[in-house]
Amino acid sequence: MKLALRVAISFLLGFSALACIALSLHLMFEAGCTGDIKGGSVGNIPEALRIESSAVSFAWGGTFLAAMIAAAVPRISTLHRVLGAGAITLLGLASTAYFGLSAEVRGTQTCLIEK
Numbered sequence: 001m002k003l004a005l006r007v008a009i010s011f012l013l014g015f016s017a018l019a020c021i022a023l024s025l026h027l028m029f030e031a032g033c034t035g036d037i038k039g040g041s042v043g044n045i046p047e048a049l050r051i052e053s054s055a056v057s058f059a060w061g062g063t064f065l066a067a068m069i070a071a072a073v074p075r076i077s078t079l080h081r082v083l084g085a086g087a088i089t090l091l092g093l094a095s096t097a098y099f100g101l102s103a104e105v106r107g108t109q110t111c112l113i114e115k
Contacts, residue, residue: 006074013069020062021096027055028100032107042112052104059100063092 031051035043070084 006072010069010072013065013072017062017065017069020058020065021092024055024058024062024096025099025103027051027058028103029107031055032104032109033111036108036112042108055100059096060093063089063096066092 031048033043034051035045035048067085067088070088071081073081073084
């Protein structure tokens with residue numbers, strides 16, 4: 001595979017990963033605006049859970065797209081590619097969970113509590 005094609009595929013995977021994670025964070029904010037999932041006392045809880053489920057799917061997809069970039073890097077050993085993809089997956093899921101929860105809390109505070 002030519003280098004230009006590999007660069008183009010890596011760019012496309014990276015852009016798709018960032019788009020999925022950004023959409024996930026936006027959906028988490030919207031879930032927080034729809035209902036207080038953690039407290040369960042304000043808003044439309046079933047709708048908020050549906051939105052949050054979609055957000056988690058996009059977070060997983062974005063993280064695995066980012067891991068695919070590390071797995072496809074040429075000129076390094078298979079072990080290093082597997083370790084890199086695993087590290088990106090673990091760190092990516094942990095960070096999207098943290099920032100997703102933060103976006104959800106911010107959405108709840110912005111849309112439901114401050115009104």
